[in-house]
Amino acid sequence: MSQHHILYALEDKPSFMVSLTAAVQHVLASFIGVVTPTLIIASALGLQAEVPYLISMALLVTGIGTFIQTRGFGPVGSGLVAIQGTSFAFISALLMVGTTIKARGGTNDDILAMMFGVCFWGAFVEIILSQFITQLKRVITPITTGVVIIAIGISLIKVGMTDLAGGFNSDDFGSVDNLNLGLTVLLVIIFFNAHRNRWLRLSAIFIGMSLGTLIAFFAGMTDFTALTSLPVFSFPQPFKYGFNFDWSLFLPIALIYFFTAIETAGDLTANSLFCQLPIRGEKYLKRIRAGILGDGFNSLMAAIFCTFPNTTFGQNNGVIQMTGIASRKVGYFVAAVFVVLGVFPFIGAVLQAIPKPVLGGATLVMFAMVAVGGVKILTSEPLTQRNSLITACSLGMGLGVMMVGDVLAQLPPWLANIFVSPVTTAGLTAIVLTVVLPGSKVADTSTDSLQSDVTKQQPCTEK
Template identity: 80%
Template structure:
């Protein structure tokens, strides 16, 4: 089968077995990506007691968001098989918010109330932005999008490497056992990802983490005590931890919502290509507008359910391309599977058992691939002098504040918090330079005198 061949189009309705098989592939491709941000945030901020509920709500929000995005409710949702999931882009900013509250002596509930509060109000940024797609087309370029995604990937690699060595503040940090286990998981994932069998490639991260956890069990590195006395079902409790808000902590989150809207536009464009839909004209812009609005609404729902912002997952575009199945019915099956998974807190507690080196070995690959994806987008158009200058300055500023964090310590708190994140610093620099630097393609031709 040609990878570009569409066996079942958007409006087609394949049978139950075909729909469920395709849906399971989508779930396998995105499951780890959905739960990993929550595991990382909980690990860094010491929220282990809340992990089962947070994971359940992340899966439930993914199911609800995927249904809204796929089915389309009025003007909300692209109508494509666009699987939603917890966004990696917010990780560094959310950890900053949580760490700030924790340093003040805040409890776990206080930390979650602040993180979920700024995410709730930040979702309105993307909701409003979706209505101005025509006005922001100038800054939605491969250069700005690529720079932002590269900064996201690089900023998260430190988190993955820290987990691979044992986790933050681990007693045996950097031990031979931790490094061997983490690198072993990394090698397993690389091996299966290089296989010609598509099922093995899709399941590479899942297989690597499963094998790593089994090895860790025999090494005495797993603890199953958290599985005791768990409820059978997890009932959603809106705003369970309360809601809080501070402007200086909100601004970096708001800016990242802007960047994720740009990223979503790219993912939905690729999805449209695989579904043989036009990527120009008013119908295309309407689809992108509805998709970004769907992202914003789904992030709003996620905050209410007590989980972190949602975004459109790009990895599921590869599943559509590989299977040739672009049916909206499959998207509804994906949503149903995720919602069922979200009702059982046992899943969240089981994931909590995964040792940090295993998690680090898997996430290091994912984070590095995020950066590589940004490089691919960045190089999709020529890196002329203007684009090279924008890229160099943006990444220089973003990586600079990541490496020398106290460089912004003397700034006002709202500005310091905004620029502490390498993602927001790199993205802001790229947008500003894209606006003020003349585009060479449209620059006037120099006038020369004739002899």
């Protein structure tokens, strides 16, 4: 990305209309990603009645978190246009938490109290890790990060395919109507994602879901009756559903916080590149440390206000690259738009009415792309014999426990809960093998290769 592609640098202040236009593009790029994890978790656990409030809080916390990351408050926040959003990485672990509480006879409030309780304490893992990011280079490698992201994507594909067929425990699961609708959405997304027009590619998922919902409406597969009973505004209520904690359910969540910190470091590095900021040296490390600390703080706030953990979204880096607008002012506009969306609960009710096959057709693509992103990270380093062995063992262990769940049946419940998540098992295996196998080297997070792509750039002003 050469210097002339940056139209507005970090400290520049474009006009109101330019800022609003750029902000809307950021919102379109991230909106589906913000709300989808909540829809998936609620659908799988039977939390439909809570969806409007949960969606409102997801949008509201995204707005507040984006402002904190963009503005920066002391050591908290990267100072970049780093859009926050609900993390997909926690879905499988949170579903495990929810199904465990449900199996114990817990109510919906009990399920949510436990999920938000373990997420609250888990956020401190990322907060603490942010202060030791340079000391973790030994295990923060493209191999460990790639393995974890691949495991996340593959473990979620089952959820997407289940929704495409009609959703968990649906009466018409696998019906021709459901399959046709889900595959139609999938094909529309593929078509627009392959289009030469960048705006159509950016909006591919939004277009696919909108068209699928419209088809479902005329086919009588949607129900918007819940809209009539909703309040006009939705205000945050700290720990609305209560607060609970369980060590055996906490540990898988804590490990995922560790890996999301690694992922955030990569996203902020890419963001820095597009903003033409240096990606080496003390200022760079300070920016990454502040960004990961911002992620942890925002996830803490998310748990308090009853939504799921936040992370820095990578897709918005593409918007910056495409528009050439890296202005911090745009980040403020994005935050304001999300806050406004968050205080109106009817948005959550409208999204709840989206038929499961439509949601499945879209999320199947998202989850598969998550896995593909992991492959790209994994292959950014040569697949030597050692790296291939780490990858094979880690994915074998992770996917093995997913495919053969009974393999953990004889373990103590607290230990089985840790390893039941394929993400946790794959991640732990990768970390252990990275440390113990001979020939390991301290990772440099591949910044040298990234730096070579942006030589001769003139950095923009940084706070």
